[in-house]
Amino acid sequence: MPEVRVTVNGEQYSAEVEPRLLLSDFLRHRISLTGTHVGCEHGICGACTVLLNGEPVRSCLMFAAQADGANLQTIEGLAGTEGKLHPVQQAFHEAHGMQCGFCTPGFVMSVVALLESNPEASDEELMDALSGNLCRCTGYANIVEAAKLARAGMR
Amino acid sequence: MKPARFDYHAPERLDEVLELLADDEHDVRVIAGGQSLVPMMNFRLAVPEVLVDLRRVEGLHQVEIDAGGALEVGAAVTQARVLRDARIKDGWPLLHEGISHIGHPQIRSRGTVCGCLAHHDPHGELPALAVALDAELVVAGPHGRRTIPAEDFFASYYEVALEPGELLVAARFPALAPHTGWGFAEITRRRGDFALVGVACILPPGGEPRLAFFGVGDTPVLVTDPTAISESVAPLDDLHASAQYRREAAVTLGEMVVAQARERSGA
Numbered sequence: 001m002p003e004v005r006v007t008v009n010g011e012q013y014s015a016e017v018e019p020r021l022l023l024s025d026f027l028r029h030r031i032s033l034t035g036t037h038v039g040c041e042h043g044i045c046g047a048c049t050v051l052l053n054g055e056p057v058r059s060c061l062m063f064a065a066q067a068d069g070a071n072l073q074t075i076e077g078l079a080g081t082e083g084k085l086h087p088v089q090q091a092f093h094e095a096h097g098m099q100c101g102f103c104t105p106g107f108v109m110s111v112v113a114l115l116e117s118n119p120e121a122s123d124e125e126l127m128d129a130l131s132g133n134l135c136r137c138t139g140y141a142n143i144v145e146a147a148k149l150a151r152a153g154m155r
Numbered sequence: 156m157k158p159a160r161f162d163y164h165a166p167e168r169l170d171e172v173l174e175l176l177a178d179d180e181h182d183v184r185v186i187a188g189g190q191s192l193v194p195m196m197n198f199r200l201a202v203p204e205v206l207v208d209l210r211r212v213e214g215l216h217q218v219e220i221d222a223g224g225a226l227e228v229g230a231a232v233t234q235a236r237v238l239r240d241a242r243i244k245d246g247w248p249l250l251h252e253g254i255s256h257i258g259h260p261q262i263r264s265r266g267t268v269c270g271c272l273a274h275h276d277p278h279g280e281l282p283a284l285a286v287a288l289d290a291e292l293v294v295a296g297p298h299g300r301r302t303i304p305a306e307d308f309f310a311s312y313y314e315v316a317l318e319p320g321e322l323l324v325a326a327r328f329p330a331l332a333p334h335t336g337w338g339f340a341e342i343t344r345r346r347g348d349f350a351l352v353g354v355a356c357i358l359p360p361g362g363e364p365r366l367a368f369f370g371v372g373d374t375p376v377l378v379t380d381p382t383a384i385s386e387s388v389a390p391l392d393d394l395h396a397s398a399q400y401r402r403e404a405a406v407t408l409g410e411m412v413v414a415q416a417r418e419r420s421g422a
Binding site for chain 2: 020022
């Protein structure tokens with residue numbers, strides 16, 4: 001079985017994995033980071049978005065074995081010590097950028113990916129970054145507000 | 156759902172990849188970004204017995220401009236990497252613009268240029284971009300290397316001119332002459348959806364426009380006479396749009412991109 005060695009939120013993990021194990025399932029079931037949510041499992045909903053070497057990816061559309069050597073960041077890695085929220089989390093909290101909350105980790109990671117690489121993102125770029133995530137409660141208006149608030153806070 | 160079991164290989168050399176592909180007793184598939192293959196595997200629409208991952212293979216990660224000015228994009232190069240490359244934005248702005256319309260950021264982070272070409276969904280942007288830009292596709296196989304013009308590469312839905320045992324190793328985009336005009340337009344219901352209709356256009360200085368449509372046939376449709384769009388495209392009715400709508404939209408988008416291209420060429 002392939003061995004996968006990854007850094008997740010600054011911690012190193014190594015494990016033997018079945019080749020068909022999806023990265024999303026590795027995160028949730030093997031290392032118990034259940035903050036990454038799995039919605040559709042075929043690359044439509046974006047709930048499973050994590051950062052792979054700083055880039056947003058759908059963790060249900062890659063195998064854990066393919067992440068060997070990678071540096072991953074999940075929703076659990078955002079808040080600082082003593083529970084201080086990441087500016088994007090804080091903005092989603094303040095703007096109430098959620099309804100049921102299931103899609104929230106994916107939206108937050110997408111916005112983090114954009115703003116950490118491009119803090120001056122335009123509204124157009126913000127919409128492009130959000131377009132890969134679905135909210136089936138349809139709470140999009142506040143999610144867009146939260147993303148704009150996060151941008152203002154990270155500039 | 157979860158994919159069925161398979162054997163996984165992540166070799167470091169191209170000859171190892173070709174050796175694995177030469178196995179005609181098992182269903183062997185290549186995986187690069189996996190953004191089309193993994194959803195199909197999760198649905199078990201694709202059930203390969205062996206996956207050969209290109210991520211560690213030497214000589215497939217290049218984004219190079221050769222002495223003749225042609226751009227070569229290796230099989231493991233992601234769409235996001237192409238979008239970040241200022242040389243490509245300056246030298247092949249049509250390629251940059253078209254790729255920015257593929258899926259969502261999460262898809263482009265993993266999805267590769269060559270993977271899209273080898274997969275060949277005729278509703279996708281990249282096959283049409285390759286045809287409009289007169290790209291050449293570099294293929295390695297058991298009998299060595301060969302080069303296939305993009306116009307001859309796309310056979311039908313999800314079918315290309317690769318023979319069993321062959322791998323698309325790079326796409327090569329020729330340099331564009333100064334003052335080459337270009338245009339790009341597509342209609343999607345939501346951002347990131349596959350286009351109902353789209354078109355990429357190149358206008359060489361002093362020449363005729365080269366329009367490559369997508370979503371209107373089983374391959375990209377090349378049109379060099381902008382007055383003959385309606386009779387050149389062969390769209391089908393489906394859930395998303397009628398053939399008639401697609402035909403009319405193709406004409407409108409075609410006129411639009413030719414006008415964009417003329418403006419950008421300064422003609």
